[in-house]
Amino acid sequence: MPGPLLETLKGHRQEIAPVWLMRQAGRYLPEYRALRAEKGGFLELVYDSEAAAEITVQPIRRFGFDGAILFSDILIVPHAMGQGLEFLAGEGPKLSPTLLETELDSFTAKHELFNPIYETVRLTRSQIGDQVTMLGFAGSPWTVATYMIAGEGSKDQGPARLLAYRDPARMQAICDAIIEVSIEYLRGQIDAGAEAVQLFDSWAGSLAPDEFERWVIAPNAKIAAAIKQSHSETPVIGFPKGAGAKLPAYARETGVDAVGLDETLDPAWAHASLPEGMPVQGNLDPLLVEAGGPALPKRVEHILKTFEDRPHVFNLGHGIGQFTPIEHVEQLLKAVRG
Numbered sequence: 001m002p003g004p005l006l007e008t009l010k011g012h013r014q015e016i017a018p019v020w021l022m023r024q025a026g027r028y029l030p031e032y033r034a035l036r037a038e039k040g041g042f043l044e045l046v047y048d049s050e051a052a053a054e055i056t057v058q059p060i061r062r063f064g065f066d067g068a069i070l071f072s073d074i075l076i077v078p079h080a081m082g083q084g085l086e087f088l089a090g091e092g093p094k095l096s097p098t099l100l101e102t103e104l105d106s107f108t109a110k111h112e113l114f115n116p117i118y119e120t121v122r123l124t125r126s127q128i129g130d131q132v133t134m135l136g137f138a139g140s141p142w143t144v145a146t147y148m149i150a151g152e153g154s155k156d157q158g159p160a161r162l163l164a165y166r167d168p169a170r171m172q173a174i175c176d177a178i179i180e181v182s183i184e185y186l187r188g189q190i191d192a193g194a195e196a197v198q199l200f201d202s203w204a205g206s207l208a209p210d211e212f213e214r215w216v217i218a219p220n221a222k223i224a225a226a227i228k229q230s231h232s233e234t235p236v237i238g239f240p241k242g243a244g245a246k247l248p249a250y251a252r253e254t255g256v257d258a259v260g261l262d263e264t265l266d267p268a269w270a271h272a273s274l275p276e277g278m279p280v281q282g283n284l285d286p287l288l289v290e291a292g293g294p295a296l297p298k299r300v301e302h303i304l305k306t307f308e309d310r311p312h313v314f315n316l317g318h319g320i321g322q323f324t325p326i327e328h329v330e331q332l333l334k335a336v337r338g
Helices: 004-009 030-039 042-046 049-063 076-080 111-127 141-150 158-166 168-192 209-230 244-253 267-273 286-291 295-306 326-337
Strands: 067-069 084-088 092-096 133-139 196-201 236-240 258-260 280-284 312-316
Touching (some): 030 042, 049 067, 049 111, 076 084, 133 141, 133 168, 141 158, 141 168, 141 209, 209 236, 286 295, 295 312
Parallel strands (some): 067 133, 133 196, 196 236, 236 258
Antiparallel strands (some): 084 092
16 A cells, blocks of 8 residues: 555645655764765765665654655766766865856766666665655756756856847757656656656746746656656656746646645645645745744644645755754654644
């Protein structure tokens, strides 16, 4: 029988909302920090299937979350497309050469880089119980493109937005290439044991309405349709962070099965504006978990109450912060589960 998270994503509301947290496998956990110190850099961990599976399972072991999210990164896709990738301490990811400096067809694809990720999914699936849902993911094309173009994260995604205005045909070609590889990558994760997948569009909020339609809704719709074609039983969660008032259109037009809500959205507005019965995921502010205290269970209760008539996966509005105390996560879980 499917676990409560998978059931919720398929549209069946649960008495107690299932819970997992974005970035739950990572830096706030002492067991993760110990393993990273032993194994070396972030990318080395991602491509070490046994280590990555252990990291994926660590928060399940400690907290009993209802979902295990694959330990990896959205930039594995451009790396497999042939762009150089490194994670520098204190600086974040760097991609080179950038698509401001070179053309896509100068890259030599290395899709074999996906194989260790698929093995991580297989190993994790073998270590978690049937009631824990295995979650795969990929970055959405717009967000991945912003990194490929600028070579790093940027405050307003200016380089990618400028390119999209100046040369929309080139931007379309970049997005189309990312779409194609992302479909292959997600299908591979599902074949390896992922029971649901999430599309992270972390920089969706930087786009004007027409550009949002072209660079967020249309590419995510292509990916969702392709997954439905090959794996019709696998739910797709769309998470367009910062979408704001454009979220209902995203929910209606992309074909995703569930939508993730960031912390800036009013849950009552989301409940009133989104398609009836569509599962939602979110949307506690990660900084409130870091802060803890009496405001945390109050906010949890408010979110749960607002979505009590809709399939709801309890989660954060973005990834959990690395300085979040373990006891605050325990406080959060107690508030959700009673």
